[in-house]
Amino acid sequence: MANYHDIRYNFAIGSGADVGVMKLIKTLTASSSGTIDFVDGTSDVVLDSTYRTYIIRYINAHGSANANLTIQFNAAGQSGFNETMTTTFFRALHNEDDTAASVGYVTGDDIAQGTGYQRLAQTGNDNDQHVSGEVWLFNPSNTTFVTHFIGRGVEAHGSDIAADCYVAGYVNATAAVDEVSFKMDSGDIDSGTFKLYGIA
């Protein structure tokens, strides 16, 4: 029988310091939720300088109404999800009856130095309709530069359209960002899973 210290692995186990990982920090599950919020220091959420890059994945986010899943941020020490953002939004779409397909910028879904929530993707409220995707948040703890984010989501639109949605922009503030909020722009998030990951 081999001793424990003689066991060999066919993959490299880092010493710890050199292991960079995409670590799951927190999973939140929506249930008729007005908002889904990741708040640093609350309920085991870490959203600070521990990680340089964060990824939030939303999976099967289903609304109580035909609505857009949206996102906003809050800076450390401040209140309210109302950070100033400038963003872009474009999408590719194709409907189920094969009569419409396009790719294009959507001017109504971007933000120019606004403080509202940014659209990620639209979901219908049929039982099988929802949105899924991810948002990358870069270096949110920095207090020198704006904070960039980029996202991509796929929607099962209320008009029976598949749409591939691309959003990007920056929080135009040098304060650290330590809170992220999701909500529907109408009604609740009936169900869905939201996962916050950190990349060291």
Next chain:
Amino acid sequence: MADYTAIKYNVPFSKAGSLKLITTFTSDGSDATATFASGVDSTYKEYLFIFNSIHPETNGVYFQVNFRDGSTNYDATKTTTYFRAYHDEGDTATSLEYTTGGDLAQATGNQRISDDLGNGNDECCSGYLHLFNPSSTTFVKHFIARSNTYHSSDYSVDVYTAGYCNVTAAIDGVQFAMSSGEIQGGTIQMFGVL
């Protein structure tokens, strides 16, 4: 004797994941280049570079990448695409467009992976670049990148770059630089994708 299921490890498996951090470049405030001259080999089939808060010395420059294909120079022949979506802070201009000036056709120069970057104190770009199977000596080497730029004229620009190094030699180094001036802030992490 313990059952297999009862074996305890002193390895922090909570840290285990799909990425392994190979090295981190942190700008010292005056870097002509950020060079990853080692660690790009057959260990991983895919490498991921995440760049955070890259700040230029010079206003209106592009953050760029190039690849080494066996010599000492970062000058692999590339054919690439570049498109972007933009929106200005004044809400007067939006577009989704291909940018012919941002791509390469069988050229050896640097490929831009940001748009026209501002050098204001809070201005920078952030994003990622995937490099696929760089050690292959059979196929061309693909890469894809996405970033967001704080444009020198106060636009948010969502930038998409992709292409291939049109060589069958292994790619064994990656270098980032500004199109003019220095990198004066930011970090670039190189990960191997397990």
